[in-house]
Amino acid sequence: MLQAQGLTLGRRIIGIDAALAPGQVTAICGPNGAGKSTLLASLAALLPVDAGRALLDGQDLARLPPRQRAQAIGYLPQSAELAWDVSVATLAGLGRLPWSTSAADNAAAVDAALAALQLDALRGRPVSQLSGGERARALLARVLAGQPRWLLADEPLANLDLAHQLALLAHFRRLAGQGLGVVLVMHDLAQAMNHADRVLVLREGRLAEDGPPETALRAEAISANWGVAARWLGDVGSRALAVG
Amino acid sequence: MTRFNALLLALLAVAVPLSLLAGRVWIDPFDPQLPNAAVIFIELRLPRAVLALVLGAGLGTAGAAMQGYLRNPLADPGLFGIAPGAALGAVLSFWTGWAASGWALPLFALIGAGGAMALLGLIAGRGGGVLLFTLAGMMIASLAGALMSLAISLSPTPFAMSEIVTWLMGALADRGWAEVWIAAPLTALGLAVLGLAGRSLDALSLGDLAARSLGVDPRRLQALMIAGIGLTVGASVAVAGIIGFVGLMVPHFVRPHTDGRPSALIVPSALAGALLLLVADCLCRVLPLQGELRLGIALSLLGAPFFLALLLRLKRELA
Secondary structure: OEEEEEEEEOOOEEEEEEEEOOOOEEEEEOOOOOOHHHHHHHHOOOOOOOEEEEEEOOEEHHHOOHHHHHHHEEEEOOOOOOOOOOEHHHHHHHHHOOOOOOHHHHHHHHHHHHHHOOOHHHOOOEHHHOOHHHHHHHHHHHHHHOOOOEEEEEOOOOOOOHHHHHHHHHHHHHHHHOOOEEEEEOOOHHHHHHHOOEEEEEEOOEEEEEEOHHHHOOHHHHHHHHOOOEEEEOOOOOOEEEEO | OOHHHHHHHHHHHHHHHHHHHOOOOOOOOOOOOOOOHHHHHHHHHHHHHHHHHHHHHHHHHHHHHHHHHHOOOOOOHHHHOHHHHHHHHHHHHHHHOHHHOOOHHHHHHHHHHHHHHHHHHHHHOOOOOHHHHHHHHHHHHHHHHHHHHHHHHOOOOHHHHHHHHHHHOOOOOOOOHHHHHHHHHHHHHHHHHHHHOHHHHHHHOOOHHHHHHOOOOHHHHHHHHHHHHHHHHHHHHHHHOOOOOHHHHHHHHHHHHOOOOHHHHHHHHHHHHHHHHHHHHHHHHHOOOOOOOOHHHHHHHHHHHHHHHHHHHHHHHHO
């Protein structure tokens, strides 16, 4: 269980309480500046909060040794920053940094991560020569190679075309099926509606909605939090958002 | 050991004996009649070669670590202000006249390096942010440079001024075992500290937040960088003056032969730095000039066009 207890950081997030269950895909949504990325990084105890705490299975994450915390929680930042042009396999290998395991164990974890994301054939290719979709998968492979129990990803679908978005969402669903806790910051409300088990909606740093997508992203909630009149079309699982 | 490291070791195995023979007076190993050959060999050439290896290894590794820490291929250990801090200490030893007593010059330089390290830690604070750290380093470098200029302009005698200016150019000429005993342990300690930072530097390739998520403690990393760069660069300036560009050039030669991780650059950068400084110092000795070319000047002459070529390549890549 990953819990936020009164997480507060300046005016960016204020008194956030939530308890997230493993084996689910949780989406964090909200307008620009609502505090989504701050909440995600605070849930991973990567930012020094003013008040409150993040708990993993009852343990205060900020008090855990950094490497122990890193072994449990994989974090994929919004920026696809990579200072040096390394190969896909080397990039994935960075995910093993929190572990002091043997080279064989590390190689096996990297191989498994690359296989899960269909990157075997690209393992030797420099990251600079990848397409946007391949690069996004390679960055995710880095997190998966760390074999975390929780995966926290900040806008992993940004800058991807629809096919790559759907492929990545299928990966997240598969990971949740394997028991991982998956938490995603998402801008696309239709993707959140169709692919998340639970949605947290933030507005001006506060938790405005928390529940299954059908509830948290109902038309009134979208109107109240985004200021946009919208209605859902289609059936559950393949909803589309009509605006206006 | 990688094939590239083995190649560098093999080149060193060839370069070291050659450097012992090379100089104004060439030693012929097959002519035992050369007068004073043993003295030239043991008291002049050998300590100078060892010093070139030690300082080159330190400066090369410091450069690789620095580029990894700042995530910038144009970064140089001089950016942290530690080299100018050490140089300021050395200048003050000339200024006060204490430099005449053997140990005072390196001691003053090490105090200068230590002062710059402490100031850097104090200004950069507890946050561990790279930007503030870099700006603090640039400020210290600028302050130390201004104070050096002040000390030179207020030199008590023209002789002291000439001594300061000559020393600042950086050289291994006339260095002996005393300098080796000062620089070797400090550099070895610095290399060990920078080696400890390797994994954290790898994680930093992904950005600050990702590095934290991989278990990197930014304050610990910052402390390792201050200590590692301070010891290697401080030791180098303390015994040889300012020798620039090694830390900038060496990681560039080395990077294409590694998998690109900053930690993978540390050992080959030490070996390549040692090789570069040894060969450059030999060339300084044997070039047919009226006096011996200062090593610091030679490397700057080599380094400036290299830096320009690097800038042009980056410009092309960004275009």
